[in-house]
Each structure stands twice: as C-alpha cells, then as structure tokens.
Amino acid sequence: MRALITDPAAPGGLRLGETPDPVPAPDEALVRVTATSLNHGEASLARQGAPAGAVLGWDAAGVVVRPAGDGSSPPAGTPVITLGMAGAWAEQRAVHTGMMGTVPEGADPGAISTIPVAGLSALRALRRLGPVLGRRVLITGATGGVGRYAVQLARLAGAHVIASTGDPAAHGDTLRALGADEVLAGPENVDEPVHGVLDMVGGHHLVAAYDRLAPGGTLVAVGRVTGEGESFPYPMLSGDRGHDRSIVSFYLPGESGLGPDLTWLAAKVAAGVLTPQIAWRGPLDKAAEAIDALLGRRLHGKAVLDIA
Ligand SMILES: NC(=O)c1ccc[n+]([C@@H]2O[C@H](COP(=O)([O-])OP(=O)(O)OC[C@H]3O[C@@H](n4cnc5c(N)ncnc54)[C@H](OP(=O)(O)O)[C@@H]3O)[C@@H](O)[C@H]2O)c1
Structure with a gap:
C-alpha cells in the first residue's frame, strides 16, 4: 500500500512510498x-526523531474493509472514525476495535478525521472539571486543534468560556463564533477566578492559569x-489566596472506553453541532507543508490530508 514514510533524507523527513499492508490482530x-x-504531537515526532521507515499518524476516517476476527467491529462497508498510536498516514490501517466509532452515512471524511485526538482530548479533559454549567472555564491554546473543540464543547456544556490566544486581534472573532464569551491574550489577563482550566500550552501559561x-x-x-x-x-501554592486547587495531568492513550465518545463526536460533527475547523486541506504528499x-x-x- 501507499503510505507517508519517515525518511531523514527526504525533504521534511517524509516521503510517499510503498510499505507492506497491515496485518490485523x-x-x-x-x-x-x-x-x-x-496533530501537534505527531507533527513534532515526524520532525524530531521518529525512526526511519515508520508510518506515523493517529487520526483517520475510513471504511471497514475486513471486520475484526473476534466479531467486535462493525461489518465491512461501515464508515468509521479511528484512533491509533501510528499508521494513519497510509491507505490502510489495522485498528483495535476499542479505538473505533461509527460515522453517519454521507459525512465528510475530512471533517470526521479532525476528531480523534483533538475532539477526544477536549471532551475527556473537560469531563475532569465536573459539571461546568454556569461556571467559568479558561482554555489556553484555544486556537489550536484541541482548543477549538474545547471551546465548542465547554460552550455546549453551559460554561462561561474564556479563550486565550497569543493574538486576540487575529483570532477573536473566530473564537467568539465558536462559543467563547471572552478572548484574552494569556491567562494573566483573566480578571476573576475560574472554576477550571484546560491548558494546552504549559510553562509560564500553566503557572499563570493556576x-x-x-x-x-x-x-x-x-x-x-x-x-x-x-x-x-x-x-x-500556600493557603491564603485559595485552597484545594488541583493540577491534573492528562494522557489520551491512557483513557479507556473511547469508542462511544468517538461515535458521539462524529454524530455531532456530521450534524453541524460541532464544526471541524479545517484550516488546511490537501493530498498526503503535501503533509510536510502543513506540518511546517x-x-x-x-x-x-x-x-486534513485526503487519501484517494
Ligand atoms: N496529553 C495528551 O494526551 C494530549 C492530547 C492532545 C494534545 N496534546 C498536546 O496539547 C497541545 C495542543 O495540541 P494541539 O494539537 O491543539 O496543538 P496546536 O493545534 O498546534 O495548537 C496549539 C496552540 O497553542 C498556541 N501556541 C503554539 N505555540 C505556542 C507558544 N510557543 N507559546 C504559546 N502558545 C503557543 C497556538 O495558539 P496562538 O498562536 O493562537 O497563541 C496554537 O494554536 C500539544 O502540546 C499537544 O501535544 C496532549
């Protein structure tokens, strides 16, 4: 099959080539x-140290060609949304059935492909805050892949959404259209305490948000x-300005039971309740341009990379 293969000698560290078809368990x-x-993480990996000959890629939309041997997947021909730790930048992938959801017929695969890492991370991280109805939630890195889903989901959950970006003048209108009540240049500009923070940026942003x-x-x-x-x-970290404040780490691959959430998110994107926020779309061999x-x-x- 054709795939985007890591190659330190190729421009951008990636080349389109032939690799053996995956063999599903x-x-x-x-x-x-x-x-x-x-996604930011795999783009960094492609540039900084993935082994030569690897097929990277976490998110993919597609169609079941051969159902799982143990009967746990949808039947052949079902449109699906999939997540894995590798193998999405290719014509075929083998996917664990617990990392797969179903997709409404007719949904745009490009839109669906934006969901797995970004949408699931936003959804699962937001749940860590508990009920947010009527509560103030700060989202840093709000213009990014995770951030845009986080803003939409927090709004859907009834939060007062505060979005942080390095450039509010450029991105304010977009973030407000997605559901942000306030758009600020960094957590240090938040005027009143917040119930929760989803931090995509780290470093001094995390400290200011805390x-x-x-x-x-x-x-x-x-x-x-x-x-x-x-x-x-x-x-x-001492007592008088606030107490019982928590910092929780998050790691999507450590989460379980992702299939139903993938199906739910795909239905919301297909129905237009959530928008995929596609900023760039092209063929697989243009990936290096998008990664830059x-x-x-x-x-x-x-x-989004379309795979013919
Ligand atoms: N823990 C997990 O399981 C998990 C899951 C998903 C993602 N992540 C991580 O979450 C982060 C966000 O992922 P993403 O895919 O949403 O990334 P992204 O699309 O690149 O978005 C990140 C946003 O952060 C801002 N940003 C970028 N560089 C910055 C810098 N040096 N200083 C301050 N702000 C900066 C940018 O917004 P502005 O230019 O508007 O400021 C950008 O839109 C990444 O670190 C990713 O690896 C972790």
Whole structure:
C-alpha cells in the first residue's frame, strides 16, 4: 500500500512510498483510510526523531474493509472514525476495535478525521472539571486543534468560556463564533477566578492559569507546546489566596472506553453541532507543508490530508 514514510533524507523527513499492508490482530479491523488529520504531537515526532521507515499518524476516517476476527467491529462497508498510536498516514490501517466509532452515512471524511485526538482530548479533559454549567472555564491554546473543540464543547456544556490566544486581534472573532464569551491574550489577563482550566500550552501559561483558579478549582494539563518547565513562585501554592486547587495531568492513550465518545463526536460533527475547523486541506504528499505551518504557529485549527 501507499503510505507517508519517515525518511531523514527526504525533504521534511517524509516521503510517499510503498510499505507492506497491515496485518490485523483478531481484535483489530482492517480499515481503508479516506482522510487523516495532523496533530501537534505527531507533527513534532515526524520532525524530531521518529525512526526511519515508520508510518506515523493517529487520526483517520475510513471504511471497514475486513471486520475484526473476534466479531467486535462493525461489518465491512461501515464508515468509521479511528484512533491509533501510528499508521494513519497510509491507505490502510489495522485498528483495535476499542479505538473505533461509527460515522453517519454521507459525512465528510475530512471533517470526521479532525476528531480523534483533538475532539477526544477536549471532551475527556473537560469531563475532569465536573459539571461546568454556569461556571467559568479558561482554555489556553484555544486556537489550536484541541482548543477549538474545547471551546465548542465547554460552550455546549453551559460554561462561561474564556479563550486565550497569543493574538486576540487575529483570532477573536473566530473564537467568539465558536462559543467563547471572552478572548484574552494569556491567562494573566483573566480578571476573576475560574472554576477550571484546560491548558494546552504549559510553562509560564500553566503557572499563570493556576494562579487564576478559584478554591476547589482544577487545571487539566493537556499540552506543553512551549516546551517550558513550570516554576511556582512562593507563596502561590500556600493557603491564603485559595485552597484545594488541583493540577491534573492528562494522557489520551491512557483513557479507556473511547469508542462511544468517538461515535458521539462524529454524530455531532456530521450534524453541524460541532464544526471541524479545517484550516488546511490537501493530498498526503503535501503533509510536510502543513506540518511546517502547524509547528511554525502559522496554521491554526486542523490540517486534513485526503487519501484517494
Ligand atoms: N496529553 C495528551 O494526551 C494530549 C492530547 C492532545 C494534545 N496534546 C498536546 O496539547 C497541545 C495542543 O495540541 P494541539 O494539537 O491543539 O496543538 P496546536 O493545534 O498546534 O495548537 C496549539 C496552540 O497553542 C498556541 N501556541 C503554539 N505555540 C505556542 C507558544 N510557543 N507559546 C504559546 N502558545 C503557543 C497556538 O495558539 P496562538 O498562536 O493562537 O497563541 C496554537 O494554536 C500539544 O502540546 C499537544 O501535544 C496532549
């Protein structure tokens, strides 16, 4: 099959080439991939140290070609949404049936392919905050793939949504249209305490966001795009300005029971309740161009690669 293969000698570290077809385990279905989307993490991996000859890619929309041998997958011909730790940047992938959801007939595969990592991370991280109806929720890195789903889902859940971006002038209208009540240039500009934070940025953004948490509030540390460490100045972790404030780490591959959430998110995107926020779309062999833009902070939202 054709796939995007890591190759340190190729421009951008990737080349389109031939690789053996995947061989599914009994609890995996074989899926023909029709679209995949890029995420910050795998884009960084493609640029910084994936082994040569690997087929990367976490998110894919497609159609079941051969159902799982143990009977746990939908039948052949079913449109599906899939998540895996590799193998999505290819014409076919083998997918564990617990990392697969079904998709309404006729849904755009490109739109569906934006969901797995970004949509699931936003959904599962938001749930860590508990009920958010009528509560203030801060989302950092709000213009990114995870952030845009987080803003929409927090709004859907009834939160007062505060979106943080490095450039509110450029992205304010878009974020408000997605459901943000306020758009700010960084957590340090939040004026009143918040019940919860979904932090996609890390470093000093995480520290400033923690400082804005109300007593009993939770910050979910989802991402670290800055690559910075965190230093909490004394007495930020001491008692008098707020207590019982929590920082919870988050790791999507450690989550279980993802299939029903994939199906739910796919239905919401297909119905137009959630928008996929596709900022770039092209063929598989143009992936390096999209990766450059994503890592260079010039592409905000999701990049989709169509696979013929
Ligand atoms: N823990 C997990 O399981 C998990 C799951 C999914 C994602 N993640 C992580 O979550 C993070 C976000 O993922 P994503 O796919 O949404 O990434 P993304 O699409 O690249 O979005 C990240 C956003 O952060 C902002 N940003 C980028 N570089 C920055 C910098 N140096 N300083 C401050 N802000 C910066 C940008 O917004 P502005 O330019 O508008 O400021 C950008 O839109 C990544 O670190 C990713 O690896 C973790």
